[in-house]
Amino acid sequence: MDIxxxxxxxxxxxxxxxxxxxxxxxMDENHFTYEIIxxxxxxxxxxxxxxxxxxxxxxxxxxIRFRRNYGKSPALYCGFARAEGDVVITMDADxxxxxxxxxxxxxxxxxxxxxxxxxxxxxxxxxxxxxKTIPTKLFNATARKVxxxxxxxxxxxxxxxxxxxxxxxxxxxxxxHRYIPYLAKEAGFSRIGEKRxxxxxxxxxxxxxxxxxxxxxxxxxxxxxxxxxxxxxxxMHVFGFLGSIMFILGFLxxxxxxxxxxxxxxxxxxHPLVTSSPYFxxxxxxxxxxxxxxxxxxxxxxxxxxxxxxxxxxxxxxx
Ligand code: UDP
Ligand code: MG
Numbered sequence: 001m002d003i004x005x006x007x008x009x010x011x012x013x014x015x016x017x018x019x020x021x022x023x024x025x026x027m028d029e030n031h032f033t034y035e036i037i038x039x040x041x042x043x044x045x046x047x048x049x050x051x052x053x054x055x056x057x058x059x060x061x062x063x064i065r066f067r068r069n070y071g072k073s074p075a076l077y078c079g080f081a082r083a084e085g086d087v088v089i090t091m092d093a094d095x096x097x098x099x100x101x102x103x104x105x106x107x108x109x110x111x112x113x114x115x116x117x118x119x120x121x122x123x124x125x126x127x128x129x130x131x132k133t134i135p136t137k138l139f140n141a142t143a144r145k146v147x148x149x150x151x152x153x154x155x156x157x158x159x160x161x162x163x164x165x166x167x168x169x170x171x172x173x174x175x176x177h178r179y180i181p182y183l184a185k186e187a188g189f190s191r192i193g194e195k196r197x198x199x200x201x202x203x204x205x206x207x208x209x210x211x212x213x214x215x216x217x218x219x220x221x222x223x224x225x226x227x228x229x230x231x232x233x234x235x236m237h238v239f240g241f242l243g244s245i246m247f248i249l250g251f252l253x254x255x256x257x258x259x260x261x262x263x264x265x266x267x268x269x270x271h272p273l274v275t276s277s278p279y280f281x282x283x284x285x286x287x288x289x290x291x292x293x294x295x296x297x298x299x300x301x302x303x304x305x306x307x308x309x310x311x312x313x314x315x316x317x318x319x
Contacts, residue, residue: 001033001034001035001086002032002034002085002086003032003034003085003086003087003088003089003102003106004034004035004036004037004083004084004085004088004089005023005034005036005037005089005090005091005099006036006037006039006076006079006080006088006090007019007037007038007090007092007093008039008041008072008090008092008093009038009040009041009043009047009075009092009093010041010047010069010072010075010208011043011045011047011205011208012043012045012047012093012094012205013043013045013046013047013049014203014204015093015094015095015205016038016047016050016054017050017054018095019093019095020036020058020061022095022098022099023102024060026102030102030103032103032106034060034085035060035062035084035085036060037062037063037064037082037083038051038062038063038064038093039064039066039076039078039079040064040065040066041066041070041071041072041075042065042066042067042068042070043069048063048065062082064079064082066078072175072177072208073172073173073174073175076090076172076177077172077173080167080168080170080172083164083167085164086110086163086164087105087106087109087110087161087162087163088161088164088167089102089105089106089159089162090159090160090162091159092159094202094203094204094205095202095204096199096200096202097158097159097197097199098159098197098198098199098200101119101159101195101197101198102161104195105117105119105159105160105161105195108161108193108195109162112193114161114163114191115162115163115166115184115189115190115192116161116162116163116166116180116181116184116189116191116192116193117161117192117193117195118152118154118155118159118192118193118194119154119158119159119194119195119197119199120152120153120154120157120194120195120196120197121154121157121197122196122197122198122199123198123199131211131212132207132210138215139155139156139178139218139219140152140153140154140155142222143178143179143222146182146222146225146226147181147182147185147225149181149182151192151193152181152194153194154194155178155179155180155181155182156177156178159197160180162184163189165189166184166187166189169187169188169314170183170184170187171183174221175218176225178221179221179222179225182225182229183225186225186229187314188316234304235296235297235300235303235304236297236298236301238297239293239297240293240297242293243289243290243292243293243294243296243297244290244294245290246286246287246290247286247287247291247294248290249282249286249290250282250283250284250285250286250287250289250290251283251287253279253282253283254279254283254287256277257274257280257283258274260277
């Protein structure tokens with residue numbers, strides 16, 4: 001099978017029929033063999049009924065229904081598990097992403113050899129308020145820096161194409177759909193490209209991702225990913241290092257306080273109480289913090305040693 005089109009959706013009943021017809025037209029014009037997987041993320045409207053009706057006349061339509069709303073990442077995760085196409089295209093259900101982009105996205109994977117091609121919404125300001133576009137710019141700049149994927153302008157674009165291998169080797173969790181290129185890169189898929197895509201204002205319904213808090217969460221997720229990819233398999237390296245520094249600083253402070261006291265005693269000059277020196281408190285805090293950090297490191301190691309992921313590596317090929 002050439003292509004799987006994967007569409008996560010939450011309350012998008014008005015768009016589904018048109019979206020399906022559009023995808024079908026593009027696929028037929030290009031003679032692709034394909035399937036469409038809709039993941040109904042706990043919609044409370046008529047979306048599921050619409051999908052059932054679509055399926056009756058169109059055998060290429062498949063659908064998964066979540067019992068409740070879990071979020072876009074879980075929807076993608078379950079869709080990825082089920083996808084069979086050599087190239088997997090994800091797109092939003094709201095008709096903002098154009099199925100006309102599919103043939104070129106696929107060509108970039110199949111012919112140019114990209115592992116992942118992300119859409120880059122050119123005219124995205126259409127229909128989006130400033131409170132969404134400005135944080136988006138900031139968000140992308142940070143994501144570029146932290147992930148080291150310098151050529152991506154639009155991490156969060158719903159329209160993306162993947163080589164099948166990629167989606168079978170990454171695990172989208174939490175709200176990490178914003179960082180799938182980063183996940184792919186960490187799994188060893190480094191050929192990541194970008195294509196400018198047309199983007200329209202939402203026709204029906206309203207955006208499910210609004211407000212500033214999603215950017216706060218986005219940054220926290222980015223820090224988590226960075227931490228996991230750098231120290232996930234060796235937590236002691238970070239906690240042990242920080243702990244050692246703290247402990248050494250603390251110990252130096254102890255030497256300062258103790259040395260001073262000793263010197264005064266030997267020289268027979270009046271000596272103040274150790275608690276009157278700021279170094280005493282520095283020593284106290286640093287040594288406690290250092291010990292705590294060490295313990296956190298050991299706990300991290302204990303947890304990672306016992307996790308099922310401890311020896312999970314991505315083997316590209318073997319004989
Ligand atoms: N979506 C989803 N589960 C959610 C929220 C959103 O499956 O909990 C889907 C939604 O139906 C759409 C896509 O994810 O197909 C992108 O959402 P939306 O268009 O609201 O985001 P925006 O384009 O405004 O960033
Ligand atoms: Mg949208």
